[in-house]
Structure formats: C-alpha cells, structure tokens
Amino acid sequence: MTKTFGLNRSLGGAIGIIALVAVLGSGAVLASLGQLQTAIDARGRSxxxxxxxxxxxxxxxxxxxxxRGYLLTGxxxxxxPYRIGKPAFEDASERLRALIDxxxxxxxxxxxxxxxxxWQAEVGEPAMRGMANPATRAEAVRIEGSGTGKAYFDAFRTKLQAIQDEEERLRETNGERLAQARRQAGIVSWVGTLLTLVICAGIGIxxxxxIVAPLLRLAEAMRRLTRRDFATEVPGTGQRDEVGAMARAVQVxxxxLIELDRTSLLRATADTLPAMVGYVDAQRRVGFLNNEFERWFDLQVEDVSQVDGRPLTQVFASQPFPGTGRELETAxxxxxxxxxxxxxxxGSDRRMVEGFYRPHLDADGTVLxxxxxxxxITERKALERRLALHxxxxxxxxxxxxxxxYVASHDLKAPLRGIENLVTWIEEDLEEVLTEDTRTNMGLLKSRVRRLESLLDDLLAYSRAGRGDVATEPVDTKxxxxxxxxxxxxxxxxxIVAGDGLPTLDAAKAPLTQTxxxxxxxxxKHHDHPADGHVFVxxxxxxxxVEFTVTDDGPGVPEQFRERVFGMFQTLKPRDEVEGSGMGLAIVKKLVERQGGxxxxxxxxxxxxxxxxxTWPNPTKELADGTDREPAAGR
Known part of the structure; x- marks a missing residue:
C-alpha cells in the first residue's frame, strides 16, 4: 500500500512549527522583558x-x-530646621534600611x-539644653565648637558617601543592563518577526x-476533458496527498468519459448493423442492446437505450432471449x-437467426x-439451398x-485404330503398285489419325485435370x-536446369508433376533451336x-497472344509444322487454378x-509463419 502524506498533516505540521516559533519567540521576548524589568526595577531602586x-x-x-543658628542668635x-530635620532623619533612616539589602x-x-x-546625643541635645539656660549658654557654645560634633559629622558623611558611591556604581551597571536588555528585547522581537514571516512565506509557497498550482492544472485538465480532448494528461496523479487523490479521481x-464516448460510438456503430448486438454480464444483467432488438422483440426504443443493468429475464419477459439456456451458459x-x-x-413470421455468443474475459481468464x-440468415439459408441445388x-x-x-475418347479411338491398321494393311498388300503420291497421302492419313488420337487423349486429360487424388505429401520440387x-x-x-531455390513443399504430387x-x-516442342536450347526453372x-518460373530461350509468344494461348486447341503455328493439340497450357491453367494459384x-x-x-500453395510455409492468409493471386 502506498504511503500517503496528507495535506492535513502537512498543514498541521506547518501550523505546529509556527506555534512553536511563536511560543519560543514569546518566551524569548518575555525573558528579555523580564531582564528589562529587572534592570528597570534595579535602576529605580538605586x-x-x-x-x-x-x-x-x-x-x-x-x-x-x-x-548653629540657635547658638548664634539665641x-x-x-x-x-533642627526640629524639621530630626523627624526627616528618622524617616530617611527607616527608608534606607528598607531599601538597602x-x-x-x-x-x-x-x-x-x-x-x-x-552627634544628636552628645552635641545637639546638650547644646540645645545649655542654650535654654542663660547661665550655661557659654558651655553650650563650647560643646558645639569642641570638635566632637565635627568628628561625628565627618564619620556620618564618609559612610554616607561610601553608600552613595556604591549605589552610583550599581546604578551605572544597572543602566548598562537596562540598555542591553532593551537591545536584546528588540533583537528577539525582530528575529521572531522575521522568522515568522519567513515561515509564513515558505508555507505560502x-x-x-x-495545492493551488496542482488544482489550477487539474481545473485546466478538466476543462480540456469536457471538450473531449482525451490527449490531455491528468497532472499530479503520483502526488501522495489529497490533491493526488483528487487527480486520480479526475483520471478515473x-x-x-472515454469509456462513455466509446460506448456512444459503439451504439452509433451497432445501430447501423443489420444484426442484433448485445452484451450480458456475469450476473445475467443486460449491459447493451442495439436498436435492431426493438425491431424484433416487443421492446420500445427507450427500453433498448436505457436497458443497462436490468435483468435479462425482466427485459425479455414476453419473449425469451435466444439461447438463454444451453448456448448462453456454454458461453x-x-x-x-x-x-x-x-x-x-x-409483426412477422418466424425467421432463421444465427446466434454467435463470445465470452468476455479479463486478464486472469475470468468471464466478465x-x-x-x-x-x-433467412435469405442466406435460402440462397444456400439454391446453391446446393446448383x-x-x-x-x-x-x-x-x-x-x-471418356466414352467419346474410348469409342472414337477404336475406329481410329482400325483406320490406321487398314492403312497399314493396304500399304503392305499394295506395296508394289503404290505410287509415291499415294504413299505420301497414306502417311499423311496415318499422321492425322495419330493427331486425332492425341487430341482425344488431351481432351480426356483436360476433363480429368485436378480430379485425381488430392492427398498431399512432401514434394522435393528440385x-x-x-x-x-x-x-x-x-x-x-x-x-534443362533446376535452380537452387526450388523448395520442398507439402502438395498433391500428381497435378504438380503434370504441370x-x-x-x-x-x-x-516449340523451340526453334532444339540442338542448343535451354530450360531453366x-x-x-x-x-x-510458391511462385515457380519456367523459362526457355525459344521463340517466345508475342504479347498480344499471351492470354489466347491458355484457351483450348490454341496454337501459334499450323499443326502441319508442329504436332500438338493446343491443350498443353489450357491443362496447366486448369491444374494451377484448381490448387488456388x-x-x-x-x-x-x-x-x-x-x-x-x-503460383502453388505452400501450407508448410503458412504454418511456419503462423499466418492464416488466402492464397496469393499471382500477377
């Protein structure tokens, strides 16, 4: 079974790839945004x-x-400012403890x-209390100017500046991270967008x-097929998907369509025949009937044209189909x-019909x-009877x-022999008194008797030509x-020379020998120079x-006489010059034509x-060639 790759699977795979790219891209963007947010949060914290x-x-x-203002002015x-700064100090201190981790x-x-x-406990508060009492104001001024407060303030500023320097460094680092995160987020976004566009373009292509191009080609093929352009090749039949299945459906x-056209052509052809042509399938359902059935059976034209698939017994209910029993079952x-x-x-009387039933077989020999x-064949049978009588x-x-x-030849030969014997006796009895002219006339009389005997023999041979034994045997003609x-x-x-091309053939030997x-x-007999004449076959x-050719180098036959010489008793020279009955070629023609040559x-x-x-039939050659032809007609 051919493995197919459906479009559903292909499109599902493509959508899966897009979804995977989207998920990965979204994850990368979210990760970049997370880094960006972390950098933003860190920078905001700084x-x-x-x-x-x-x-x-x-x-x-x-x-x-x-x-100091209070100490100077009192x-x-x-x-x-002191009173405002003290709670602000507490608030800032608390916020810093919460922010610094x-x-x-x-x-x-x-x-x-x-x-x-x-500083507050040892400088600020004592100085404020001293300034409240005039007696201790000098002591308060002394406390503030003793340098203790300056030492505390310097330590405060130093530690505070260290924190700020470290925080400035972290803010600069977080700024770089923020810029990198923004760049990374942009790159991920562009890469994801481009990759999605590329995948979508690839899927579109x-x-x-x-899909689109094969369907367009299939549509064009369908348009050509509707115009009966059966030379059109259906594209995509080898494609292993739904489009290929559609192409194979178009091929079917x-x-x-071709079968339908052939059926239409068959019907148009069969309807012109003066015979009833039909088809019965293996389920004994009628597949086809030509219009001749309508003229013979009790059927209408629509019954004949729309008979496909109906049971044989239903179509021919009023009159049984010829040979429904033994002959049809034999087929x-x-x-x-x-x-x-x-x-x-x-509407007529009974007529003689010849039925011919041929089985329709598939490649495995199953009868379909x-x-x-x-x-x-009513007229033909009548003609056959007349031909038989003729x-x-x-x-x-x-x-x-x-x-x-035979009788004429036999009965006429007896008096001829008597005449010849009588002439011979007269010559013997009157030998001494016969004149030379008489002797010549007696010789001429005997030659005419012998010529008449030869004529009777040839006439008998002509009547019997080809009527002998027709049994064939291998004959070496050379x-x-x-x-x-x-x-x-x-x-x-x-x-007399026989050529090397003379074959051995299966033939009746007697007529070939006589020919x-x-x-x-x-x-x-007819050669003008017999002392050095030649015959070649x-x-x-x-x-x-087999075409035999017998060639001589004698005087030949003028072209105008070449048909005439095949007639009976036809000679080109007077019989006084050449003895002969003129039956030789007539006998040859009859013998050859009897054999089909x-x-x-x-x-x-x-x-x-x-x-x-x-020409002479060569059935051995026909069998060897595997042919079944009519005898050649010669030239």
Missing part, C-alpha cells in the same frame, strides 16, 4: 536609595544648621546612623506549489457458441460477460461431361523437376505461396524466349 541618602544627608544638615525660631552597605548605613545619633473521470463457461434459432420477428450477435446440378453435369469425354527432365527425353544438346511435364514438353516463396506469361531473359509463372 534612584530611591540615592534620593533617600540625599534626604538623610539633608536632614542632618538641617539639624546642624538649626543648632532665638527659638532658629531651631526650626546587601550586608556591606547595611553595615555602612548602621555606622552612619550611629555617628549621626551620637508550499501551499501554492502543492477521464477513463469513464459463460468460457466457450464460444454458434447456433441457429427460429425466431418470430415482431458475453457478447451476443444474432443475425437474420452445385448438385453442376456436379452431375461435370460427371456427365467427364463420362462423355528432385521432381530433374526426374521429369530425364523422362521427357529432350533432344541431344538441349539443357511441370506439360511446361517442359511445350518448351522442347526457379522459385521464390511469398505469403504462403494463378498462371501468367512474360518475356524470357535477354529479350528472348518465354517465362511461364505459376
């Missing part, structure tokens, strides 16, 4: 810490400024807070190549059947159905003619010709026939002499 450090520092400076309102800066913050609180449609068994059947034609052919009359006439020729060359006793110096004998005898094989004459070699051609 900004909060730096602002808290500024507030922390400012709260201490406000306290120092308020204390007015209570000068302590306003690493141990080193926490330690620095604790030391800075410790120094600040020491694949869809166009695997094409084959069904369904795989054997051709031919039979004769008397069938009543609708039976082709039926029913032909009206043949019988002809055979009787031929027999009577043969009997007449050996036969050489044997005849010795039997005819040619004159001294006369040369060769007559032709050799004619060539010798050769043969060639073509289409189950032809005989004709042509000019000999080098413009002299005569070539006699005749």
């Amino acid at each position: 900004n909060l810490i730096i602002r808290a450090l500024d507030a922390f520092r400012a709260s201490m400076l406000n306290q120092e400024t308020g204390l 007015r209570e309102d000068s302590l306003e 690493d141990p080193m800066r926490q330690r620095w913050l604790a030391e800075a807070e410790k120094a600040a609180r020491a 694949a869809i166009r190549r695997r 449609f094409k084959e069904r 369904f068994a795989g054997t051709e059947t031919r039979f004769e059947y008397r069938l009543a034609r609708r 159905g039976v082709v039926t052919l029913l032909t009206d 043949a019988r009359d002809l055979r009787r006439t031929n027999e009577e003619l043969e009997q007449f020729a 050996a036969l010709f050489e044997e005849l060359a010795g039997l005819v006793s040619p004159p001294e110096g006369f040369c 060769f004998q007559n032709l050799i005898g004619n060539a010798i 050769d043969a060639k094989t073509s289409d189950g026939m 032809k005989v004709w004459l042509s000019e000999g070699r080098n413009g002299r002499g005569l070539s006699v051609h005749f």
